[in-house]
Amino acid sequence: MIEFERAGKTYPDGTVAVGEFSLRIPSHTTTVLLGSSGCGKTTLLRMVNRMVDPTSGRVLIDGEDVAQEAPVALRRRIGYVMQNSGLLPHRRVIDNIATVPRLTGMPRGAAHERARELMRTVGLDSGLARRYPGQLSGGQQQRVGVARALASDPNILLMDEPFGAVDPLVRMELQRELRRLQTQLRKTILFVTHDIDEALALGDQIVVLQPGGQIAQAGTPEEIVAAPANDFVARFLGLDAGRRSLRARPQPGGGWLVSDAGGRPLGVLPDDPAREGPG
Amino acid sequence: MNHLSAAVDWLLDAQTWTGPGQLGARATEHLGYTAVAVLIAAVIALPAGLAIGHTGRGRAAAVLSSGAVRALPTLGLLTLAALAAGVGLVAPLIALVVLAVPSILAGAYAGVESVDRATVDAARAQGMNAWQVLWRVEVPLGLPIVIGGLRLAVLQVTATATLAAYVGAGGLGRPLFLGLRTYDYPMMLGASLVVILLAILLDACFEVVQRLLSYAPGLARTGRLREAR
Amino acid sequence: MANAGHILGLTGAHLQLSLPAIAAAFLLSLPLARLANRLRPARALILGGTGLLYAVPSLPLFIVLPVLIGTGVRDTLNVIVALTLFGLALMVRSAADALDAVDEDTRLAATALGHSSRGRFWTVELPLAGPALLAGLRVVSVSTISLVSVSAVLGVQSLGSLFTDGFQRGIVAAVAAGIAMTVLLALLLDLLLVLLGRLLMPWSRR
Structure with missing residues (x-):
């Protein structure tokens, strides 16, 4: 379980990225932070693995304050997938997936074995193992990104608009794959997106964010579509324009x-x- | 063209090359100066440049210093060092190191900075510590530009090492200045041709290395660092 | 006071050698760069040639050049031509890159508006490449100013003469003054170019 306890982030120049944010994310579920750019959703995501340290409040994982943990060790046990995959362009696919096991000292052979297994898990042809990221399609790169994040078998998966840069058909396929993976793996997933359809497709819980990390509404997809809490949510979902x-x-x-x-x-x-x- | 054929004759004469103080030994000296100066400069500038690129701190000072050194006349630096340190090897070496440092420094920090920030960010997110980010991500990906800095330094030092003979050092500048003083045009022309050839050869070696690197997948396209010699 | 007059005279000589070279390098680089960008085979030749030239050390070129162009080693023209070549070695590549970097959409739009190829070069490509060209020119200017002094070892008069005289007579002040004046001259010329750029390209001011 991940808990945000009145977490906030104010930058030294006075910019408030997140005012005060509290949320409980149950284990083995997918929570989607939904909002347009500048609403602080990425900042919130990054508080979990200490890429960003909150300036007020705290973030807990299974009751333990993450601030007590060394950032590097913390990040190695939390999967992270980002837009444009963030793969290392000079390493082969298999070495990219094996990054974290290698960092934590797993022997090369074992790490590669693990990587091959993960390629099967995320539906990548094993023939791609020796390729470089630049030789893959956007969709394949994102699958590698997901495989890499799963390599250390983390309990938590942070996903920052992971499918934002691929075309709509591939995106839907990747979303389907993620749902399939999730029924199998049951990770605690925190997923950031600005795409309403993606949020509805993936979230067990959706948190609609207003600028400054304000929660406009949190609930199941059904609750949010059926009973938007306010005009902002309705507008964001396109309810007022009759789209739904x-x-x-x-x-x-x-x-x-x-x-x-x-x-x-x-x-x-x-x-x-x-x-x-x-x- | 008469001078040219005389110079070629001089170059083709075995006497010109063999024996102490002759061209073969001078060329070795020249390469030696270049190697030592670039090595010392690299020991100073590479760690500093990588640190600047990685942390972003001290960048303004580095940019300023490389700009200032670009404006610094090499002959002035050389003669000033010679007047301060006396005639011999130390003065030219100091001048050559001073010349080489900014290029290597600029190559190192520009190389690290050239790496896509998203890639570095992702590496951190996977749990690489600062040291691992530097050595496994920033240095390998920025390598073509780091080597571009070394290439520029070698170029500048090879050229300036010719002037070192003016303040009493050896190297290929020796026969060049001897020819200049004694109005032996074939000798100074021949020596000049050898220096040019040596410089182009050294540069070509770097060209080959950078070409090979550019075939390595995922590396930034080889950027030749362009600055004043 | 006599020293000041002497230094001023040398500064003048320094400028007489460097300014024509800087101007010639800039003006010649434009057609070469345009040719390199328009004709693929010419590109390899021009950029390869200037790249090779870039590796040639200055002093040997001062000495080899007279064989090729029939000047004397100590002629002003010899020094100016050599400096122009060095300037070209730097400038052609930056000019080619600068002209190449002009946005393809803008170029197409200009063609669609009815510009001829030549007209488009003068009215669209050149002004848009201006800031990058200026950056290249500034590098050429600074490096030429500092490079002129090498010719002093051949006996050509410039601020570099302060280094050779100062070294032979053991006067540190002369050498130091020479360095200071060279750097000052380079900075002044650089400032002048920046101001000129602001005047000609008001849109690029930040």
Whole structure:
């Protein structure tokens, strides 16, 4: 479990990145911090592995204040995935994945064995092991990034807009893969994004943030879509523009055509009463 | 063109090359000065430059000093050192080291700075300590530029080492100045050609190393550090 | 006071050697750079040639050059040509990079507006490459000023004569004065170039 206790970050020049933030993140669940740029979501994420130290309040992992831990050791037991993967361009895929096990002193052979196993886990062809990151597609790079973060078998996975730089189709595929991985691995995931659909697709808990790290609303995806706490949340989700108020019209051949409030088609709902409708 | 053929004749004469104080020994001296000066400069400037690049501290001072040294006339530095330290080897060596330090320093910090901040950030996030970030990420990725700094230093030192003979040192400047004083044009022309050839050869060695590095995947494209000689 | 007059005279001689070389290097670098950017085969030749020139030490070039262009070693022209070549070695690469760095979209937009290739060079590419060209010119200027003094060992008069005279007669003050004047001259010229740049390129002021 990760707990933020009135954590805040003010930079020496007086900029307040995060005012005062409190949140409890249960183990083995995915929590999404959702907000536009400048809302402090990355700062919050980085407080967990001490890439940023809060100037007030504290962050606890399983009841222990992270400030008591040496940053380097802490980071080695927390997985971190970032946008544009952050892979080391001069190391082969297999060595990139083996980074943390090698740092913690695992012998090369064992670390590579572990890395190969992880490549299978994240759905990477083993033929890519000897490639360099620059020789991979964006989607493959992100998979390597995820594999690297999992290498030390951390309990916690921090993900900072990991799929932000890949094209929409690949992004959806990666999201699907992450959901599959999560049912299998059951990590405590803290995921940062500005993409509402991504948040709805991945989060067990979604925290909508306003500038300065203010929580606008925290809840399950259903709660947030069904009952936005205020105008800010509604606007952020596109509820006010009718993007998520759906209409279904019967189709001549059976089934329903679903469109949003503006009349733009979103998809087709089959005539099967056993299936759940979209939304 | 008469002078040129006379110079070539002089160069092709075995007597010109063999024996103490002849061209072979002078070329060895010249390379020796260059190697020692660049080595001393590297011992001073590499750690300092890497530290500046890694921490970002002291950068302004480093930029200022390399700019100032660029404006410093090498002959002035050399004669000043000679007047202070006396005729011999110490004075030119001091001058050569002073000349070489800024290039190597600039190459080192520019190399480290050239590494994508996101990559460094990710390395830290994986749990590398400062030392590991420097040696496993910043130095290997910035290597082409660090070597570019060394290349520039070697170039400057090779050129200036020719002037060292003016203040009493050896090296290939010796026959050049001897020819100049005795109006022996073939000798000074021949010696000049050898210096030029040596400088181009040394530079070509660096070119080869940097080309090889540029084939290494993931490394920054070889940036040749351009500054005044 | 006599010293001051002497130093002033040498400063004048110094400028007479360096200013024409700086100007010539700058002006010649532009067509060369443009050619290098437009013709691929010319690029390897021009950039390779200037790269090679860059490695040549100054004193030997002062001595070898007369064989090629028929001047005397101590001629003013010999020194100016050699300094121009060194200037070119620095400037052609920076000019080629500067012109190459002009945004492709801007270039296309200018073409779409109906500029001819030549017109586009003068009205769009040159002004936009201006700040980078100025940066290159400043390096050339500083290095030329400091390089001129090497020619003093050949007997050519410049601030470098203070080094040779001072060394032979053992006068530290003369050498120190020579260094100070050279650095001062380099800084003044640099300042002048920066001011000129602000005047010609008001948009680049930060």
